[in-house]
Amino acid sequence: MTGSGGRPLVLVIEDDLRYVRQLRADLAVGDFRAVFAGTGARGLDEAVTERPDVVLLDLGLPDLDALVALRRLRESCDAPVIAMTAREDDEGIARALEAGADDYLPKPFDQDQLLARLRSVLWGAPAGAWPPFESDGLSIDFAAAEVAVAGRPVGLSASEFRLLRFLARNRDRVFTPAQLVEEVWGSEYAGDRHLVRVYVGRVREKIEQDPNTPRYLVTKPGIGYMLRKYG
Numbered sequence: 001m002t003g004s005g006g007r008p009l010v011l012v013i014e015d016d017l018r019y020v021r022q023l024r025a026d027l028a029v030g031d032f033r034a035v036f037a038g039t040g041a042r043g044l045d046e047a048v049t050e051r052p053d054v055v056l057l058d059l060g061l062p063d064l065d066a067l068v069a070l071r072r073l074r075e076s077c078d079a080p081v082i083a084m085t086a087r088e089d090d091e092g093i094a095r096a097l098e099a100g101a102d103d104y105l106p107k108p109f110d111q112d113q114l115l116a117r118l119r120s121v122l123w124g125a126p127a128g129a130w131p132p133f134e135s136d137g138l139s140i141d142f143a144a145a146e147v148a149v150a151g152r153p154v155g156l157s158a159s160e161f162r163l164l165r166f167l168a169r170n171r172d173r174v175f176t177p178a179q180l181v182e183e184v185w186g187s188e189y190a191g192d193r194h195l196v197r198v199y200v201g202r203v204r205e206k207i208e209q210d211p212n213t214p215r216y217l218v219t220k221p222g223i224g225y226m227l228r229k230y231g
Helices: 017-029 040-050 066-076 090-099 111-123 158-169 177-185 193-207
Strands: 009-013 033-037 054-058 081-086 103-107 133-135 138-141 146-149 152-154 217-220 224-227
Touching: 009 017, 009 040, 017 033, 017 111, 033 040, 040 054, 040 066, 054 066, 054 111, 066 081, 066 090, 081 090, 081 111, 090 103, 103 111, 111 158, 138 158, 146 193, 158 177, 158 193, 158 224, 177 193, 177 224, 193 217
Parallel strands: 009 033, 009 054, 054 081, 081 103
Antiparallel strands: 133 138, 138 146, 146 152, 217 224
């Protein structure tokens, strides 16, 4: 499953070359690895041999009914499945969710939508889908919800850990305060950027040698925050 530096593997079952090209580029930006299959039959084979962390399944496959493919995926693969379908196909979306899809992605979609859906289902996926994060002394065990610096355990509150976990799973990517509020605390906290500043400060106090000159959880002036990965 997850390898190549801890990058999750996405199996894309899609026959439309326009979306294949878009997905290839978007997944690379999101630091995901990808395997592509142009038919349902090939996708089912790849699900067994590649053991992906998440599957993107087009509902308009040329050779196999999408709901049949979805049910077969559920029999052979534990990975969460995101169904891709036309934006106006409400009935298709409903059937896919009833058949076992974990989420759906309406076409057309943009990069932010795609990556947000992937992060969402992977957060709910088995902990093994995300190997421990290591960055020059900072280690995060997602499965055990444990953090250590230079081998010394660090105690974080639930909210502090959620923030650090999100940034670690998206390491070296900058997020605005608004994005962090949405991803870590939810839309009901939209607009509360003070929340981010407070929790970034708390996490820095616990993981940084000098919180005033952070090495891991850094600020990009005028933009937001990121967790830097070394090595």
